[in-house]
Amino acid sequence: xxxLNSKIQEVFDEPACGKNQNKDEKARKxxxxxxxxxxAAAGGCAFDGAKIALQPITDVAHLVHGPIACEGxxxxxxxxxxxxxxxxxxxxxxxxxxxDVVYGGEKRLxxxxxxxIDKYDPPAIFVYQTCVTALIGDxxxxxxxxxxxxxxxxxxxxxxxxxVGSKNLGNKLAGEALLDHVIGTEEPDxxxxxxxxxxxxxxxxxxxxxxxxxxxxxxxRILSCISGDAKYREVAYSHRAKAAMMVCSxxxxxxxRKMEERYEIPFFEGSFxxxxxxxxxxxxxxxxxxxxxxxxxxxxxxEGIIAREEARFWQRMEPFRERLKGVKVxxxxxxxxxxxVVSALQEVGMEIVGTSVKKSTLEDKQKIKELMGEDAHxxxxxxxxxxxxxxxxxxxxxxxxxxxxxxxxxxAKMPWLDINQERHHAYAGYEGMxxxxxxxxxxxxxPVWEQVRQPAPWDNPFLEVTAAPDPMTAxxxxxx
Amino acid sequence: MAKVTTIKxxxxxxxxxxxxxxxxxxxxxxVANSMPTxxxxxxxxxxxxxxxxxxxxxxxxxxxxxxxxxxxxxxGFDNVEQAILNIHKRANPSFIGIASTGLxxxxxxxxxxxxxxxxxxxxxxxxxxxxYVSTPDYVGAFQDGWAKAVEKMIRELAExxxxxxxxxxxxxxxxxxxxxxxxxxxxxxAFGFNPIIFPDLSGSLxxxxxxxxxxxxxxxTRVEDIRRLGSSQxxxxxxxxxxxxxxxxxxxxxxxxEVLESLTGLAAGDRLMTLLSQTSGRPVPNKxxxxxxxxxxxxxxxxxxxxxxxxxxxxxxxxxxxIGHLFAGMGSKLTAVMTTTQSPLLEKLPAEEVCIGDLxxxxxxxxxxxxxITHSHGRQMAERLDIPLLRMGIPMFDRLGAxxxxxxxxxGTRDLLFQVANLFMAEAHEPGPTDWMPKNEEGASCGSCASxxxx
Numbered sequence: 001x002x003x004l005n006s007k008i009q010e011v012f013d014e015p016a017c018g019k020n021q022n023k024d025e026k027a028r029k030x031x032x033x034x035x036x037x038x039x040a041a042a043g044g045c046a047f048d049g050a051k052i053a054l055q056p057i058t059d060v061a062h063l064v065h066g067p068i069a070c071e072g073x074x075x076x077x078x079x080x081x082x083x084x085x086x087x088x089x090x091x092x093x094x095x096x097x098x099x100d101v102v103y104g105g106e107k108r109l110x111x112x113x114x115x116x117i118d119k120y121d122p123p124a125i126f127v128y129q130t131c132v133t134a135l136i137g138d139x140x141x142x143x144x145x146x147x148x149x150x151x152x153x154x155x156x157x158x159x160x161x162x163x164v165g166s167k168n169l170g171n172k173l174a175g176e177a178l179l180d181h182v183i184g185t186e187e188p189d190x191x192x193x194x195x196x197x198x199x200x201x202x203x204x205x206x207x208x209x210x211x212x213x214x215x216x217x218x219x220x221r222i223l224s225c226i227s228g229d230a231k232y233r234e235v236a237y238s239h240r241a242k243a244a245m246m247v248c249s250x251x252x253x254x255x256x257r258k259m260e261e262r263y264e265i266p267f268f269e270g271s272f273x274x275x276x277x278x279x280x281x282x283x284x285x286x287x288x289x290x291x292x293x294x295x296x297x298x299x300x301x302x303e304g305i306i307a308r309e310e311a312r313f314w315q316r317m318e319p320f321r322e323r324l325k326g327v328k329v330x331x332x333x334x335x336x337x338x339x340x341v342v343s344a345l346q347e348v349g350m351e352i353v354g355t356s357v358k359k360s361t362l363e364d365k366q367k368i369k370e371l372m373g374e375d376a377h378x379x380x381x382x383x384x385x386x387x388x389x390x391x392x393x394x395x396x397x398x399x400x401x402x403x404x405x406x407x408x409x410x411x412a413k414m415p416w417l418d419i420n421q422e423r424h425h426a427y428a429g430y431e432g433m434x435x436x437x438x439x440x441x442x443x444x445x446x447p448v449w450e451q452v453r454q455p456a457p458w459d460n461p462f463l464e465v466t467a468a469p470d471p472m473t474a475x476x477x478x479x480x
Numbered sequence: 481m482a483k484v485t486t487i488k489x490x491x492x493x494x495x496x497x498x499x500x501x502x503x504x505x506x507x508x509x510x511v512a513n514s515m516p517t518x519x520x521x522x523x524x525x526x527x528x529x530x531x532x533x534x535x536x537x538x539x540x541x542x543x544x545x546x547x548x549x550x551x552x553x554x555x556g557f558d559n560v561e562q563a564i565l566n567i568h569k570r571a572n573p574s575f576i577g578i579a580s581t582g583l584x585x586x587x588x589x590x591x592x593x594x595x596x597x598x599x600x601x602x603x604x605x606x607x608x609x610x611x612y613v614s615t616p617d618y619v620g621a622f623q624d625g626w627a628k629a630v631e632k633m634i635r636e637l638a639e640x641x642x643x644x645x646x647x648x649x650x651x652x653x654x655x656x657x658x659x660x661x662x663x664x665x666x667x668x669x670a671f672g673f674n675p676i677i678f679p680d681l682s683g684s685l686x687x688x689x690x691x692x693x694x695x696x697x698x699x700x701t702r703v704e705d706i707r708r709l710g711s712s713q714x715x716x717x718x719x720x721x722x723x724x725x726x727x728x729x730x731x732x733x734x735x736x737x738e739v740l741e742s743l744t745g746l747a748a749g750d751r752l753m754t755l756l757s758q759t760s761g762r763p764v765p766n767k768x769x770x771x772x773x774x775x776x777x778x779x780x781x782x783x784x785x786x787x788x789x790x791x792x793x794x795x796x797x798x799x800x801x802x803i804g805h806l807f808a809g810m811g812s813k814l815t816a817v818m819t820t821t822q823s824p825l826l827e828k829l830p831a832e833e834v835c836i837g838d839l840x841x842x843x844x845x846x847x848x849x850x851x852x853i854t855h856s857h858g859r860q861m862a863e864r865l866d867i868p869l870l871r872m873g874i875p876m877f878d879r880l881g882a883x884x885x886x887x888x889x890x891x892g893t894r895d896l897l898f899q900v901a902n903l904f905m906a907e908a909h910e911p912g913p914t915d916w917m918p919k920n921e922e923g924a925s926c927g928s929c930a931s932x933x934x935x
Binding site for chain 1: 489490491492493494495497498499501502517520521522523524525526527528530531533534537538539543544545546547548549552553559560562563564565566567570581582583586587616617618619621689690693695838857860877
């Protein structure tokens with residue numbers, strides 16, 4: 001446990017994180033997670049975060065060491081897509097019982113590893129620690145080490161039991177597991193001057209594949225994506241990349257920074273969401289590669305692709321300009337997306353009436369101000385009740401958010417679009433942005449809204465229904 | 481008579497089972513204006529919440545005591561107290577149901593003791609009903625958690641009271657959907673009864689658009705109705721796992737009960753109607769006479785398609801019992817049968833063997849089967865086996881309408897039979913000229929008669 005504690009302190013003290021470096025010594029020790037409020041908390045645990053970060057590695061067996069809840073209640077529920085193996089969608093758990101809690105679950109864990117190797121023979125097994133097995137003192141690191149030696153196969157301990165903190169902390173602890181046990185353990189068959197890593201991209205809804213054709217055209221090879229559509233071996237030899245892009249804000253900053261330290265792989269923080277960000281990301285990739293010795297013409301070639309794609313995008317936006325002009329959008333999401341989609345939507349003529357900054361960094365907030373002006377409506381924390389009222393009062397025409405607030409919008413009979421991790425559509429790159437605008441248009445102009453907002457005609461046939469005050473709004477106002 | 485086997489292996493692969501605490505949480509969701517709360521780390525609640533959101537396509541009220549490493553070791557009193565105060569302040573529910581998890585059970589928190597202490601310290605909570613149930617993750621399964629929660633709520637809340645004519649109780653098992661409960665209510669009311677249905681998911685998770693925003697459940701059994709359970713004429717317990725709750729009610733209030741293991745199929749429907757008719761002294765309404773006749777007709781039409789079919793089924797014991805019996809009664813064979821937890825029903829199932837295990841075990845036994853019946857997690861397996869999947873149970877995240885799937889009563893059974901028969905018809909193999917061709921190794925090869933004649 002003490003080694004886990006020091007690990008947690010280490011990831012809290014992240015030199016590449018601006019927010020962290022602005023804190024004093026004491027605040028830094030406390031870490032970046034707010035103390036959770038019993039009875040008013042939301043969101044997943046550290047184990048959840050670790051699983052989200054690593055499960056997209058497609059060909060390994062992800063084995064959860066704990067009671068049935070941790071895997072049984074959650075398996076095969078994430079949208080990371082694979083171009084090959086589907087083993088990552090198989091649920092493995094030790095499903096410990098009462099006797100294991102009393103006598104310890106290490107033997108069951110060891111036997112489980114053996115059973116998986118016998119039946120599925122994956123290139124590696126990732127073993128996830130959970131609360132109960134951590135509490136009873138099961139030493140998964142020792143078991144993994146013994147199993148690795150015995151079976152001659154990497155068995156990787158991922159020590160992020162749920163009760164140590166939030167999902168974000170779990171993302172980082174998962175990163176540490178890769179750094180300690182995986183990255184740098186294998187060598188690629190060949191190298192090119194155009195090899196990059198993409199860090200923190202999970203290939204949700206296949207988004208990596210929306211971007212990859214352009215990288216292919218540039219001649220850039222994704223040596224390793226951590227961890228979307230990755231194979232174990234690709235992650236293991238990722239230390240040979242020439243440059244790296246870090247996606248998804250701070251979730252895996254420790255991987256990017258430590259790979260720069262250890263293997264001199266320069267990285268930049270970028271995003272595939274939004275037009276200018278997509279273009280910037282392609283530019284930065286080209287620039288870092290050229291800095292590391294790739295031929296200069298990569299820059300011009302990249303600019304050519306950007307110019308062509310941007311022109312094509314704006315041309316495809318033409319039919320939407322009239323239809324979407326002045327549409328009021330409420331954006332409830334985290335980090336990068338709080339500003340990266342803003343510019344694209346604004347350019348098409350939509351108005352962003354508010355964007356959430358709960359999970360955003362100082363730089364994120366600065367960028368929002370640049371885009372939306374000094375009086376940008378930045379929402380720190382919005383209760384579902386407030387969201388409901390805002391939509392009901394038609395202060396926004398559509399809400400873009402994660403699944404958690406889906407029903408707040410729908411029950412207010414307002415258009416809603418999923419832009420978080422459970423989404424079914426891919427919104428990355430130029431193609432993705434077209435798709436996003438199309439989806440917004442589809443949603444806004446769907447005739448369903450008009451129908452569902454009509455009260456039943458037999459309810460009060462003699463009154464002008466629209467003239468009556470909305471009972472719900474009245475009730476909420478009275479409550480406020 | 482089936483042989484009941486518990487599969488012995490270290491690693492569960494593709495779990496069929498879900499944990500007790502979220503079973504308890506769902507039972508708490510059948511109470512009106514309620515906030516189910518798990519005493520554990522925040523992830524315990526987050527996973528359950530996501531699972532229910534994806535199944536019901538509804539906002540799910542569910543909270544956590546947000547335990548961490550230190551509070552677990554020191555004991556969770558402060559967290560339980562704070563959680564209750566916070567929930568009371570922010571959501572103002574009438575009822576808080578607290579279920580323990582593996583984490584807090586490993587430490588051994590005495591939450592019943594905590595609640596007594598919280599009550600003493602905070603008289604402002606006097607009107608708030610609170611019930612705690614012990615549901616460690618590493619024991620039992622979803623259905624057990626539901627059963628324990630219902631039993632504990634009855635023990636804590638129900639009171640003996642003078643009988644109210646025409647009032648009866650329906651204790652609903654976890655295998656009933658909101659749609660099932662709605663159907664059942666209609667049937668019971670048709671005999672002139674005023675039922676108290678408990679827990680009642682048909683009010684809270686039936687997917688309706690409420691007039692008000694609510695941070696708690698949108699409907700369900702009211703706490704005052706749970707208190708009045710003792711004043712009912714008699715109690716119908718639906719599902720074997722509701723027996724404990726019915727017994728608890730009888731011990732506390734003297735209310736007599738009858739356990740109906742299943743409401744699916746002709747015989748089960750007949751038993752329900754007979755019971756309601758006898759107790760009410762009313763004849764079975766014409767509507768159900770017609771429905772019975774329709775079901776008989778549906779069985780005649782469907783038996784061509786279901787007869788002789790080999791079925792692989794993975795479900796919790798009470799759902800397994802209801803569905804397994806229906807299929808066996810239609811001439812299908814329960815070839816591969818998997819369940820999650822012990823139940824006295826298992827050995828009585830019309831199958832050779834019933835196993836307690838996971839979907840990997842079911843897949844191993846299911847080769848050659850014609851149909852797979854289980855929850856949505858069977859989708860990968862059905863694809864590999866190349867057989868149709870009938871989704872039943874929780875979770876059902878890749879189809880709409882989970883809450884309104886009805887399989888009880890004459891009408892529910894009739895529609896289920898049609899659904900299954902249609903699955904088979906859609907898969908029907910079109911005969912071709914090679915279908916009856918003998919395989920090379922058996923029988924003579926093509927043209928051998930001609931060559932024999934030449935000799």
